[in-house]
Amino acid sequence: MNFALKCRSIYNTLEKTVLILSILLASAFYAAPAPQAKSDPQANGGIFGRVVSAATHEPVRRADVKVYNSKDQWDELTDGEGRFRFPALAKGEYWMIVHRDGYTDRAYKTEQSDFDEHKELPLELIPQGMITGKVVDSLGQPLQGAQIQALGSDTRGGRITVREHAETNDLGEYRLSGLDPGTYRLRATYRDGQTGEFDPTPLTMATSYFGGSETAPGISVKANSVTTGIDFILNPLRPATVRGTLHTEAGVFSEKATLWIMGHTGEGGHGGVGENGKFEISDVSPGTYDISAETLDKSVTLFGMATVEVGDADVDTVEIVLKPIPTIEGEIQAEGGITTDSKLGLVVFMRTDHSTPASTGVGRPDKDRKFTVGLIPGEYLIGLDALTVSRSVQRIELDGKPVTDRKLRIDESLETKKLLIVLGPQTRP
Amino acid sequence: MKIPPLILACLAAYPATAQTEPEGTFRVHVVNSVTSAPIGGANVVLERGQDRLWGRTGAGGVFTCQTHASGNYLLSVTRKGYRMTGVGMGKTVEVKGGETDITVEIQPLGVLAGRVLDQYGDPVRHALVHTEDKREAPGYGEYYESDSVATTDDRGEYRITEVEPGQHYVAVEYDSIHEGRTSGIRSRYRWPQSGGLVLYPDAADLEQAREVEVAAGATTRLNDVHLKVQRTLTISGRIKPPPAETGQGLSLQRTNKLALASSPTVQGATSEADGSFRIQALPGKYILTASDGKTGRVSKPLTLDVRDKDITGLEIELTSGFEISGRIIVDGAAPIDFPKLLLDFGGPLAKIDATGNFRANLFQGKGMFVLQGLPEDWYTKSVLVAGKRIVGKQFEIEPGSTEVAVTLSPNGARVSISLEGANGAEALFVALVPDSGEAPDPESGFGAQPDGSGKYIVRAVPPGAYRVFTFDASNWALLMTPAVLLEKYRKLAPLIDVVEGEQKEVVIRAQRIPME
Numbered sequence: 001m002n003f004a005l006k007c008r009s010i011y012n013t014l015e016k017t018v019l020i021l022s023i024l025l026a027s028a029f030y031a032a033p034a035p036q037a038k039s040d041p042q043a044n045g046g047i048f049g050r051v052v053s054a055a056t057h058e059p060v061r062r063a064d065v066k067v068y069n070s071k072d073q074w075d076e077l078t079d080g081e082g083r084f085r086f087p088a089l090a091k092g093e094y095w096m097i098v099h100r101d102g103y104t105d106r107a108y109k110t111e112q113s114d115f116d117e118h119k120e121l122p123l124e125l126i127p128q129g130m131i132t133g134k135v136v137d138s139l140g141q142p143l144q145g146a147q148i149q150a151l152g153s154d155t156r157g158g159r160i161t162v163r164e165h166a167e168t169n170d171l172g173e174y175r176l177s178g179l180d181p182g183t184y185r186l187r188a189t190y191r192d193g194q195t196g197e198f199d200p201t202p203l204t205m206a207t208s209y210f211g212g213s214e215t216a217p218g219i220s221v222k223a224n225s226v227t228t229g230i231d232f233i234l235n236p237l238r239p240a241t242v243r244g245t246l247h248t249e250a251g252v253f254s255e256k257a258t259l260w261i262m263g264h265t266g267e268g269g270h271g272g273v274g275e276n277g278k279f280e281i282s283d284v285s286p287g288t289y290d291i292s293a294e295t296l297d298k299s300v301t302l303f304g305m306a307t308v309e310v311g312d313a314d315v316d317t318v319e320i321v322l323k324p325i326p327t328i329e330g331e332i333q334a335e336g337g338i339t340t341d342s343k344l345g346l347v348v349f350m351r352t353d354h355s356t357p358a359s360t361g362v363g364r365p366d367k368d369r370k371f372t373v374g375l376i377p378g379e380y381l382i383g384l385d386a387l388t389v390s391r392s393v394q395r396i397e398l399d400g401k402p403v404t405d406r407k408l409r410i411d412e413s414l415e416t417k418k419l420l421i422v423l424g425p426q427t428r429p
Numbered sequence: 430m431k432i433p434p435l436i437l438a439c440l441a442a443y444p445a446t447a448q449t450e451p452e453g454t455f456r457v458h459v460v461n462s463v464t465s466a467p468i469g470g471a472n473v474v475l476e477r478g479q480d481r482l483w484g485r486t487g488a489g490g491v492f493t494c495q496t497h498a499s500g501n502y503l504l505s506v507t508r509k510g511y512r513m514t515g516v517g518m519g520k521t522v523e524v525k526g527g528e529t530d531i532t533v534e535i536q537p538l539g540v541l542a543g544r545v546l547d548q549y550g551d552p553v554r555h556a557l558v559h560t561e562d563k564r565e566a567p568g569y570g571e572y573y574e575s576d577s578v579a580t581t582d583d584r585g586e587y588r589i590t591e592v593e594p595g596q597h598y599v600a601v602e603y604d605s606i607h608e609g610r611t612s613g614i615r616s617r618y619r620w621p622q623s624g625g626l627v628l629y630p631d632a633a634d635l636e637q638a639r640e641v642e643v644a645a646g647a648t649t650r651l652n653d654v655h656l657k658v659q660r661t662l663t664i665s666g667r668i669k670p671p672p673a674e675t676g677q678g679l680s681l682q683r684t685n686k687l688a689l690a691s692s693p694t695v696q697g698a699t700s701e702a703d704g705s706f707r708i709q710a711l712p713g714k715y716i717l718t719a720s721d722g723k724t725g726r727v728s729k730p731l732t733l734d735v736r737d738k739d740i741t742g743l744e745i746e747l748t749s750g751f752e753i754s755g756r757i758i759v760d761g762a763a764p765i766d767f768p769k770l771l772l773d774f775g776g777p778l779a780k781i782d783a784t785g786n787f788r789a790n791l792f793q794g795k796g797m798f799v800l801q802g803l804p805e806d807w808y809t810k811s812v813l814v815a816g817k818r819i820v821g822k823q824f825e826i827e828p829g830s831t832e833v834a835v836t837l838s839p840n841g842a843r844v845s846i847s848l849e850g851a852n853g854a855e856a857l858f859v860a861l862v863p864d865s866g867e868a869p870d871p872e873s874g875f876g877a878q879p880d881g882s883g884k885y886i887v888r889a890v891p892p893g894a895y896r897v898f899t900f901d902a903s904n905w906a907l908l909m910t911p912a913v914l915l916e917k918y919r920k921l922a923p924l925i926d927v928v929e930g931e932q933k934e935v936v937i938r939a940q941r942i943p944m945e
Contacts, residue, residue: 061549062658064620075621077660080549097618101554102583130583139469139488144509144590170510170540170590177583193472198518201472201507202483
């Protein structure tokens with residue numbers, strides 16, 4: 001073996017990191033900003049204003065100001081006095097959005113008088129709140145690189161949302177800024193060891209909620225407030241291994257299955273493999289997780305889930321029962337008919353009550369506007385992509401019963417379900 | 430309110446293998462190499478073959494474990510903010526029965542602290558501040574790498590930790606797109622990209638930048654950095670004639686080879702069917718080139734200084750590129766399946782026909798010869814570029830067409846190396862480094878790992894004189910610097926002569942090369 005190749009394998013990790021980073025960054029550049037509409041040269045309108053802090057009335061500089069209507073959008077940055085100008089904007093009704101980190105986004109709807117009176121629009125931004133604190137280990141030494149997450153009270157796609165996050169510095173200190181007024185639960189996580197392929201130090205992890213438990217009351221944050229002293233003590237330990245059995249209703253499932261474990265905020269997501277009726281997932285830190293299992297045979301896909309509490313010891317008794325995934329036969333109809341050249345996009349089913357790797361189903365309408373999709377029992381939000389939503393959705397039915405708010409509930413019955421989506425006329429070109 | 434401390438000390442050693450009767454007690458005392466103060470919470474790992482013991486030092490900086498077998502162990506100590514000095518993957522220590530104490534000094538790394546403000550004097554949140562250090566790699570030349578990075582907080586404050594003591598450039602960059610992706614800032618709206626770059630203290634490029642000195646275990650506070658944050662600018666124009674091949678025909682390359690997170694070193698872009706193009710870029714100096722993969726034509730590099738205004742109306746002309754044509758010749762009558770070989774000069778793979786003829790295009794005048802897929806024991810005997818033999822892998826050519834002749838030999842030598850001596854048991858790799866008098870690069874050596882019988886069999890070795898080096902886990906990093914090996918440790922490595930087609934059996938005493 002040419003030893004340069006050996007050398008390469010040694011520093012390959014770094015090389016790959018650089019390459020991946022370059023590709024990601026390159027793709028970011030190609031994600032071109034939304035095209036800026038040209039102002040109407042005939043316009044005799046124009047609008048201008050000033051952005052100030054609601055707390056201090058000082059100008060907010062370098063704020064993004066966007067003006068848009070149903071067709072176009074224009075963007076400006078505020079100057080050193082917090083001022084912005086859209087001098088050639090034709091008279092009309094627009095929405096204006098102002099964004100600056102450290103402040104809550106502000107929306108404003110323009111009025112005719114804003115153009116007629118040539119007045120400077122005063123726009124106030126409300127400063128966001130902040131939480132600060134420190135993380136130490138059981139020896140009282142600062143822990144650098146601990147992640148602090150502010151968890152919101154709402155859920156998105158079945159997951160608890162992480163509203164903001166910060167990392168501790170070498171002094172163990174963190175500053176969690178950018179928090180809109182509200183109540184947040186704070187979670188600190190830390191991992192040490194296994195920094196690379198050649199690091200022999202075993203992985204250790206620690207997780208703690210402020211207040212001691214996942215259900216502890218949250219911290220109330222007000223606008224322009226600083227809450228200090230939210231400190232954590234973490235003791236990183238070797239993570240646990242979760243083991244269990246895979247069954248079908250007929251007995252032990254002996255084929256291969258893929259597994260995924262993930263916390264309720266999407267944390268700690270990683271995979272495992274099941275075979276001969278058993279599975280094992282290593283490196284699981286303390287917390288509450290959903291485990292999902294899916295079979296590899298795509299002709300008859302089986303799926304099962306379990307919830308597990310992991311403490312500081314291995315968990316060996318998880319049982320997952322695998323069941324066939326219910327099938328949905330969908331059809332899209334349009335009032336007034338769909339011309340043969342009409343293209344329909346994807347129909348996306350986003351699970352709202354639990355988050356798993358299989359929490360999204362996608363229906364791809366064929367030339368007859370029909371599709372088939374397998375959905376794990378649970379509640380889904382139906383999404384239609386841009387091609388389809390150029391038409392209004394008149395109604396949705398499942399087995400002849402109306403589906404409201406696009407929320408679809410799939411039960412465990414294995415009978416094929418019929419989904420009908422009826423579109424109205426085209427809403428825009 | 431504070432949560433109660435979780436007193437779950439983890440100072441016990443975790444054995445990874447079946448237990449036998451302990452032979453002795455082994456204590457590792459971990460201290461700060463600058464202050465000699467004990468260091469608690471350091472990870473200590475002792476490895477011997479498949480056996481691994483792990484634990485953390487207590488408040489007194491001591492880790493204690495029971496060993497079950499005497500012999501040499503690989504000891505590694507890690508702790509955030511420190512590094513174990515003078516080793517590759519660890520330090521070899523001898524463990525005997527009874528009680529053994531060893532002191533390991535770990536070096537505190539440095540901290541760079543400061544503040545980033547924008548053009549109005551306001552703090553810039555989520556700016557990336559990182560060190561930049563010059564490196565060199567075969568085929569890539571000089572470039573800069575960042576080992577330590579920090580993100581500014583709401584006050585614009587940063588602390589770059591784990592900075593290697595010594596001198597470093599410091600780059601400060603901000604990119605709203607990068608910020609939105611990594612910081613968790615969520616806005617329902619999509620905003621145009623804005624950003625900026627400055628090199629400490631207030632420079633646009635490295636020539637005007639100043640290196641900062643970082644001392645072991647010290648925090649160095651730098652002056653405030655002022656970063657001008659502005660929107661991206663547009664570079665637009667037309668390629669003449671329009672490229673015949675669709676796809677990415679434009680390359681915008683930063684003139685500095687800094688390790689920036691906000692923009693890649695090379696940014697690709699596409700042109701329309703009529704040759705027109707439009708690229709968004711943050712301010713900086715770039716080299717713009719266009720190429721046509723179908724015709725092999727390339728443009729002359731165009732240097733652009735993007736500052737405050739869009740650059741429009743560029744006309745880029747595709748001219749004759751850097752073409753390579755040639756043939757692979759076999760020294761002797763042995764057959765070879767030419768199309769199965771992978772021949773690369775730094776551009777797209779060369780196409781080789783059944784008779785060994787090949788053609789390739791380069792995007793620039795610098796090439797790098799790489800040939801893979803040779804049968805066992807075959808080696809590349811010579812590479813002639815425009816009639817001149819190249820040394821190593823890299824070469825330069827003029828615009829137009831250049832002839833390249835590659836000669837292969839099926840008669841590479843096979844060198845079988847057996848190690849003797851106490852150090853042989855820890856060896857992981859044996860390398861043959863050419864001792865021809867020229868400074869070798871990492872591409873010019875040969876090596877092998879042990880086979881099932883413990884022998885190191887190096888195949889396809891060209892004839893010549895070689896120094897034989899042995900490496901273990903504590904010094905393998907020296908593999909990447911064969912020139913340093915020859916300069917400092919030539920005398921440690923036995924010299925062997927290899928002739929064409931030889932089947933050579935060698936027994937050498939394994940040496941231990943110390944890491945400094």
